[in-house]
């Protein structure tokens with residue numbers, strides 16, 4: 001018998017039972033009504049649906065929106081839209097990790113973060129090894145709107161001289177830069193023995209440094225005497241010295257790029273090994289400059305590392321845990337956990353992943369392509385108890401609750417992360433993980449180029465030296 005009918009029957013006979021004074025039956029009747037009404041209670045707290053992939057795929061993507069009018073320095077950092085309303089993070093921004101499969105909108109979101117950092121009065125350095133279609137235009141547009149100075153550093157071999165990587169170095173910082181940048185660090189393997197001569201060569205080079213030197217002039221003056229003893233050092237340094245971009249006699253000072261109101265876009269390469277090395281050396285030089293700033297730093301600087309796998313080195317990894325104190329917060333983007341294992345051979349992949357996960361308190365996860373990354377992120381979203389209610393129904397009657405079971409599972413499951421709609425991302429690290437709509441920085445795409453300065457390799461005395469452009 002449908003339970004609604006049963007309740008009706010019980011409720012109808014109760015007054016009759018009471019009238020006849022049968023107390024035991026009356027109490028039994030009351031208990032029966034209570035029990036049955038409990039099974040039908042419609043005010044049960046909402047329970048969590050076990051989502052399946054069809055529900056995930058059926059969700060429409062959020063509408064694109066213009067983030068510019070939503071930026072609000074007082075409210076904090078715009079994290080995205082939750083049900084159409086902007087969601088802000090007050091206070092300083094911790095290191096942020098942006099993860100998602102190719103084409104899901106990471107670089108688009110980075111453009112908005114860069115614009116926000118400028119709006120907050122910070123300097124921005126945007127490292128792009130991939131030559132993104134929109135990134136430079138978005139940063140240039142944001143800089144123009146916020147009244148900041150935009151400059152581009154193009155590290156590719158065909159670009160002209162633009163800056164001097166080792167301007168303002170001293171012998172200690174130059175030695176450190178050479179050891180880290182030219183991969184001469186001790187790795188704990190037999191290869192360390194063969195690196196000793198190269199390290200010794202780096203020491204001699206650092207001693208030979210004179211104010212005004214570029215890597216090219218330093219190498220040209222000093223390499224002849226080192227070539228036999230330290231071949232690896234000489235070859236790598238010569239390769240770097242042949243890239244004009246970092247051999248400028250003038251150009252922006254690296255420390256200036258950290259200043260508020262500066263927006264610098266660094267264009268590198270994902271493929272050319274020497275350009276990747278120069279990219280890492282520039283990042284290391286920035287870290288060195290940040291380390292010499294007086295603390296506490298009045299205004300932080302935002303360093304964005306798109307395609308993080310190409311920036312992986314011991315220096316950038318150490319920076320993750322130390323650089324926040326020096327007024328730099330990092331935003332790094334990559335596609336999957338596998339990218340964190342793609343660093344140089346002397347980096348332990350698990351240690352890299354641990355350092356990134358530990359230090360990036362905030363994570364923004366777009367639609368993932370890699371199930372392992374999705375499983376990891378699902379576990380990270382935390383466990384919830386899912387209450388499953390099992391119902392029954394007779395033909396033509398209302399369903400009624402038959403039994404309740406409980407199961408624990410992730411708050412956001414892996415399938416959801418693998419099927420997020422375009423422009424939708426899950427934010428971790430600000431309360432409970434939740435989905436927020438993201439958008440791109442609206443701008444017009446335009447060609448941008450780096451500003452050329454004098455090439456130190458073209459100065460008259462360089463012609464007598466060993467390296468020529």
Ligand SMILES: Nc1ncnc2c1ncn2[C@@H]1O[C@H](COP(=O)(O)OP(=O)(O)OP(=O)(O)O)[C@@H](O)[C@H]1O
Nearest residue numbers: 101102103104105106107108111134138440441442
């Ligand atoms: N500022 C922008 N304005 C308009 N569209 C943009 C902007 N930035 C990116 N897009 C578009 O957004 C889409 C997502 O691209 P995006 O480059 O952000 O993906 P991605 O996650 O960085 O991919 P990949 O890992 O391959 O670099 C692309 O269609 C791109 O053309």
Ligand SMILES: [Mg+2]
Nearest residue numbers: 106107132306
């Ligand atoms: Mg990208």
